[in-house]
Amino acid sequence: MHAADSGTTEIRAVPVDPLSLLEKCAQRHGADPAADGPRVVIEFGDAETAKPAWRTDPDIVEAILRNLLQNATTYAPPGSRVAVSLRGDGVEIANDAPDFDSTTLERLREPFWQADPSRTEADRFGLGLTLCEAYARLLGARLDFRFDETTRRFTAAFRLAL
Numbered sequence: 001m002h003a004a005d006s007g008t009t010e011i012r013a014v015p016v017d018p019l020s021l022l023e024k025c026a027q028r029h030g031a032d033p034a035a036d037g038p039r040v041v042i043e044f045g046d047a048e049t050a051k052p053a054w055r056t057d058p059d060i061v062e063a064i065l066r067n068l069l070q071n072a073t074t075y076a077p078p079g080s081r082v083a084v085s086l087r088g089d090g091v092e093i094a095n096d097a098p099d100f101d102s103t104t105l106e107r108l109r110e111p112f113w114q115a116d117p118s119r120t121e122a123d124r125f126g127l128g129l130t131l132c133e134a135y136a137r138l139l140g141a142r143l144d145f146r147f148d149e150t151t152r153r154f155t156a157a158f159r160l161a162l
Contacts, residue, residue, distance in 0.1 A: 011057050011060070011138065011139065012057045012059070013055050013056055013057060014055065014056075014057075014058065015053055015055055016054040016055070016058045017053065018053075018054055018086055018091065019042070019086060021062055021065065022042050022065065022084055022086060022091065025062060025066050025069050026040045026042060026069065028066065038072070038076035038077070038078065038079070038081065038082045038095060038096075039079075039080075039082065040069065040072075040073065040082045040084060041082070041083055042084045043083060043084065043086070054160055054162065055162075056139055056141075057139060060135045060138065060139060061158075063131070063132075064132045064136060064143070064158055065091060065093075065158070067128040067129070067131065067132050068091075068093045068132065068156045068158065069082070069084070070128070071129070071156070072093050072094075072095040073095075075095065075097060075154075076095035076097070077098060080095065080096040081095075082094070082095045083095075088162070089159050089160050089161075089162050090141070090157065090158045090159035090160050091157070091158045092155055092156070092157045092158075093155065093156045093157075093158075094153050094154065094156075095153065095154055096152060097147065097152055097153060097154035098152050100147055100154050101147075102147065102149075104147075105145060105147045105154075108129055108145055109129060109130065109133065110130075111127055111130045129143075132158075136158065139160065139161075140160075140161045141158060141159055141160045141161060142157075142159045142161075143156070143157070143158055143159075144156075144157045144159070145157075
């Protein structure tokens with residue numbers, strides 16, 4: 001995280017096919033319809049995404065998308081749908097979040113904070129979203145979070161500055 005915040009991480013800006021990157025990440029996190037967990041569905045958000053092309057660092061973007069998808073599939077109820085919407089300038093990942101509330105939304109950016117401490121494992125430390133934000137800043141991108149109290153859906157939005 002220090003390297004990302006200090007600006008010492010080297011950015012490799014190359015043409016990136018975001019759909020291929022999303023499909024690669026989705027295969028690791030719930031793309032199997034036979035699985036018991038949430039199902040990941042990739043959607044196009046608007047007409048301008050018919051042939052999206054980004055010029056950015058694919059490794060950093062993949063790290064961000066993998067983490068956001070892992071969080072969505074970890075905290076979404078079994079059998080629910082995780083919607084991944086590809087937009088011209090980024091991606092939105094939305095999932096059902098019945099146990100989420102406005103306090104949770106406020107605390108998401110806190111390092112080491114976890115929504116459910118009982119889910120703490122050897123590979124989960126509450127740093128994923130903190131790292132994602134540092135990586136997004138490194139790319140000149142934004143990472144925004146929203147929660148709809150009515151639908152009980154949480155959305156993480158990653159936006160590049162194209």
